[in-house]
Amino acid sequence: MDPKKIEDIARQINDSIPAGVKDFAGQFEQRVKTILQxxxxxxxxxxxxxxxxxxxxxxxxxxxxxxxxxxxxxxxxE
Known part of the structure; x- marks a missing residue:
């Protein structure tokens, strides 16, 4: 699967996180990418x-x- 699509999915999931949890977003996004891959x-x-x-x-x-x-x-x- 295209790594860009995985990043897009991870970003969409990250964008749906409530604002109060955004400080963990970077770690969360990386973890989601790893799990998805x-x-x-x-x-x-x-x-x-x-x-x-x-x-x-x-x-x-x-x-x-x-x-x-x-x-x-x-x-x-014949």
Missing amino acids: QQLSKLDVVTREELDVQQQMLLRLRQRVEQLEQELAQLKQ
Whole structure:
């Protein structure tokens, strides 16, 4: 996951802290970032680019299977 997105999430959480607790915000934000990074690293996620590549590969494979099915059907007719 993009470190900038993690920082944005941590910042949003930090911004929701009441004003009386703001003096702990710096430490809290760092702790939230650390916890988020640890938990997200456990997830089985891929980048958007990796997903797009996999989708293109799947599309090409699907087209190839359809082509082979048509060729097989023609061979069975002969």
